[in-house]
Structure formats: structure tokens, C-alpha cells
Amino acid sequence: MAYEDLVEDDNVDIVYVSTPHSHHYPNVKLCLESGKNVLCEKAFTVNAAQAKELVQLAREKNLFLMEALWTRYFPLSVYVREAITSGRVGTIMRAYADNSLDLNPEENFSKKHRMVNPDLAGGVLLDMGIYSLTWIFQTLYTTQPLEVRKAPRVTSSVRKYGPTGVDEAATILLTFPRDTQSGGDLHGIATTSFRVASDISNNGASGPAVRIQGSEGELQVWPPIYRPTRTRLILADGTIEDKTWPQPGPGQGSNWYNGYLDSAFAEGEGYGMFWEADEAAMALLEGRKEGQYEGLDESIIIMNVMDEVRRQNDLSYPESIEATDKNRQD
Ligand SMILES: NC(=O)C1=CN([C@@H]2O[C@H](COP(=O)(O)OP(=O)(O)OC[C@H]3O[C@@H](n4cnc5c(N)ncnc54)[C@H](OP(=O)(O)O)[C@@H]3O)[C@@H](O)[C@H]2O)C=CC1
Ligand SMILES: O=C1OC[C@@H](O)[C@H](O)[C@H]1O
Numbered sequence: 001m002a003y004e005d006l007v008e009d010d011n012v013d014i015v016y017v018s019t020p021h022s023h024h025y026p027n028v029k030l031c032l033e034s035g036k037n038v039l040c041e042k043a044f045t046v047n048a049a050q051a052k053e054l055v056q057l058a059r060e061k062n063l064f065l066m067e068a069l070w071t072r073y074f075p076l077s078v079y080v081r082e083a084i085t086s087g088r089v090g091t092i093m094r095a096y097a098d099n100s101l102d103l104n105p106e107e108n109f110s111k112k113h114r115m116v117n118p119d120l121a122g123g124v125l126l127d128m129g130i131y132s133l134t135w136i137f138q139t140l141y142t143t144q145p146l147e148v149r150k151a152p153r154v155t156s157s158v159r160k161y162g163p164t165g166v167d168e169a170a171t172i173l174l175t176f177p178r179d180t181q182s183g184g185d186l187h188g189i190a191t192t193s194f195r196v197a198s199d200i201s202n203n204g205a206s207g208p209a210v211r212i213q214g215s216e217g218e219l220q221v222w223p224p225i226y227r228p229t230r231t232r233l234i235l236a237d238g239t240i241e242d243k244t245w246p247q248p249g250p251g252q253g254s255n256w257y258n259g260y261l262d263s264a265f266a267e268g269e270g271y272g273m274f275w276e277a278d279e280a281a282m283a284l285l286e287g288r289k290e291g292q293y294e295g296l297d298e299s300i301i302i303m304n305v306m307d308e309v310r311r312q313n314d315l316s317y318p319e320s321i322e323a324t325d326k327n328r329q330d
Contacts, residue, residue: 003027007034014064014280017041020114021121022321025050028065029325032057037064039280043126046321048303053324055296064283066276066291067299069134071226073275076245077138077293080212080219083233084143090216090236091183092143097135098209099128099225100193102200105161105168115194116164121317123166125158125306129192131226133172133302134294136188139212139219140176142298150177151301152188158313161194167315169193174305183215198223204230227272247272 006012007030014037017027025045031038032054044067045051058065071077084092103109105116114120115127141149152174161168174188198209199222208220210228217235221228233241248271250256279291290296310316 003030007031007036013037013284014039016068016277018068021046021126022119022317025054025321025324028054029057032061032063032065035061035063037280037284039066039068039276041068043121043130043306044299044303046121046126046317048300048307049324049327051296051300051303053326055300058289058296062289064280064289065296066280066283067294067296068273068276069130069294070273070276071131071134071228072138072291072293073279074228074245074272075275076221076228076231076243079243079245080221080231081138081143081293083219084139084212084214088217088233088235089212089214089219092140092186092212092214093183094187094189095136095139095212096189096191096210097132097225098191098198098223099131100169100191100196100198101128101224102197103194105194106163111164116161116166116168118164118166118317119321121321122164123161123168123315124192124194125167125170125309125315128194128226129167129170129172129190129306129309130302132190132192133174133305135210135221135225136174136190137298137302138293139210140174140186140188141301142293144176144178144182148179148182151304152176154305154308154312156309156312158309158315159193160315167310167313168195170309170313172305172309198225208232248274 015031017024017040019027021043024040028038028040109116114122116122154174156172158167159169170192172190176186178186199206204222209223209225210221212219220232222230229245231243
């Protein structure tokens with residue numbers, strides 16, 4: 001079925017867009033213009049200008065639009081955010097987050113593969129770095145009262161991938177302004193790489209890949225941070241709270257293949273998208289127009305951060321996929 005036919009179908013309430021990043025903007029736009037609600041995979045768009053235009057369109061048409069950042073909707077993430085907002089770790093001050101998978105890009109990806117192809121907005125930042133930024137944002141930004149949240153300042157370094165010129169590693173320092181009475185500025189360090197691993201052992205031996213530090217304690221999350229299953233809360237009074245968070249699915253050893261890379265990377269579990277899909281369905285039933293754990297304004301701010309990282313490191317995609325219809329007309 002052609003996408004044009006799909007969006008004309010009266011039986012369709014909502015469309016899940018899961019094409020390569022380069023195609024999110026035109027695909028989402030087609031859906032919204034045809035009156036369809038949309039759940040759109042990460043990274044939301046190629047740049048913030050595209051995200052802003054889609055958000056404006058969704059709001060004008062009173063349609064639901066949400067970035068499908070599945071991690072935000074896991075019970076594990078709800079627990080971590082609540083441990084922060086309830087004050088269990090004291091005044092939150094700093095977070096580190098790493099999402100690195102030693103993917104050996106030369107071996108695993110042809111130059112045309114969406115992970116490394118600039119024409120499809122390939123590169124580590126939009127595909128994997130988005131998860132490191134998600135952890136920094138959902139702990140240091142989303143946990144602050146809405147009215148005091150401020151976009152971060154950004155300093156970054158990027159290493160490029162020789163064969164195609166996209167980014168293969170990024171290190172981002174984020175400073176979130178916060179008033180002195182509430183604890184002052186917060187620092188976040190987000191890292192991502194195709195060439196080293198958050199957990200080289202693949203069994204947790206490398207330790208946590210997210211650390212969230214407050215005045216009274218620390219929260220830790222074990223990799224992979226896009227779909228974590230293990231947390232530890234350590235408090236200054238000696239408390240240690242270990243938890244595991246099973247993901248629904250056929251289970252390790254089932255030989256179930258998640259469709260990503262070769263069988264060496266089969267994950268054996270993967271129904272975790274249930275939670276974000278459920279959120280989208282609940283929003284439609286309740287008449288909400290955004291996801292409750294990452295609003296559209298926050299998705300735009302995160303796209304702004306990635307734009308800034310690319311600007312600082314002289315990284316751009318072809319104009320044909322950076323453009324918006326608005327800036328094409330100007
Ligand atoms: N949340 C998660 O865990 C994951 C999220 N993702 C995200 O999902 C999205 C898709 O990733 P993935 O499934 O790996 O992508 P694929 O490369 O497998 O493409 C998905 C679909 O997009 C369409 N497509 C692919 N290439 C092109 C192209 N050059 N031009 C037009 N359409 C194309 C095809 O749809 P058709 O058959 O209809 O033509 C294809 O089946 C990305 O945003 C990615 O970041 C990916 C993996 C895991
Ligand atoms: O979104 C994703 O999460 C799972 C990873 O394996 C993959 O790189 C990425 O696209």
C-alpha cells in the first residue's frame with residue numbers, strides 16, 4: 001500500500017513512522033496534512049527547524065504527535081524519574097550517560113546503510129546519541145518543574161567516520177541553568193560511539209552506563225541504555241536498592257531476531273515498544289495531543305542540542321534532507 005493510500009484510509013487513527021531519519025519530516029508531514037495522528041521514531045527529525053514545523057502543523061490541526069522514544073515510557077524510567085522528583089537522592093546535580101555499541105561500522109554497514117549514509121541522516125548522534133541525551137534530559141531537565149526548565153548550553157566534540165563523513169563518536173557537555181536556591185546549574189555528560197562499547201563484556205561487567213548524582217545519593221542504570229533492565233540506587237546512609245526490570249518478549253535464547261544487523265545481535269526480547277504504543281493509544285482515548293513523558297517542546301529542544309553539536313563540529317547532511325518546505329519557499 002502506498003503511503004498516500006494509507007493516509008486516506010478512514011479506518012486508520014494513527015500512523016507509526018519508522019522510516020530512516022531523513023524521511024521522518026516528509027512522512028510525518030504527509031500524515032498530519034491528511035488528518036492522521038502520528039507516533040514518529042527517534043530521532044524526531046533531521047534538525048530543529050523540521051521538528052518545529054511539524055509541531056506547529058500538529059497543533060494547528062489539533063492532532064496527536066509524539067516522538068517514539070520508547071525508553072522514556074519504560075517503568076524503569078518512571079522509577080528513576082520518581083526517585084529524583086521525590087527527593088530520594090537529594091538535590092540532583094549531575095548525570096553521565098553513554099550509549100556505545102562496538103558495531104565495527106566498516107564490517108557491519110555498507111556505505112549505503114542508514115546508520116552511516118549521510119543521505120539518510122546517518123551517524124551515531126541521531127541514532128544512538130539520542131539515547132544518551134534522553135537520559136540526561138529525563139533526569140536533569142524533565143524532573144524540574146515545567147515553568148523553570150531551561151534549555152542547556154552545549155559544548156561538544158565529534159569524531160568522523162572516514163568512509164562517509166558522518167559522525168562515529170560524540171561527547172557532549174550540557175549545562176542546564178537552575179537558580180542558586182534550587183542548587184545552581186546542573187551538568188550532564190552524554191557520550192556515544194560506534195567503535196567502543198558501553199559494556200564490552202555484554203554481561204554487565206563494565207558497570208552502569210548511566211549515573212545520576214544528587215547530594216544524598218546516586219542512581220545507576222546498566223546498559224544497553226536504550227532498553228535497560230537493571231538499576232541500582234545508592235544512598236549516603238548506606239541503602240542499596242537493586243532492581244531488575246524485565247522486558248516483555250520471547251526471552252533470551254529464543255532465537256527471535258529483532259531485524260537489526262545480523263543474528264549475532266539478536267536480542268531475544270523486544271516487545272518493549274508496547275509501553276510507548278500504549279501511551280499513544282491512551283493519549284488518543286483521553287484526547288491528549290502529546291506524550292506525557294516527553295512533550296513536543298522538549299523534543300524540539302533536544303533537536304536544537306543536536307543541531308548545535310553538528311554546528312560546532314562542522315557536520316551537515318545534504319541540503320535536500322535538511323530543508324523544510326518553509327525554508328525552501330523563502
Ligand atoms: N526504538 C528502537 O529500538 C529502534 C528504533 N529505530 C528507528 O526506526 C527508524 C527506522 O529504522 P530501521 O527500521 O532500522 O530502518 P530500515 O532501514 O530498516 O527502514 C525501515 C523502512 O523504511 C523504509 N525505507 C528504508 N530505506 C528507505 C529509503 N532509502 N527511502 C525510503 N524509504 C526507506 C522502508 O519501508 P517500506 O518497506 O515501506 O518501503 C523500510 O522498510 C529510525 O528512525 C530508527 O532510528 C530503529 C531500530 C530500533
Ligand atoms: O533505536 C535503536 O535502538 C536499538 C539499537 O540497536 C539501534 O541502534 C537503534 O536504532
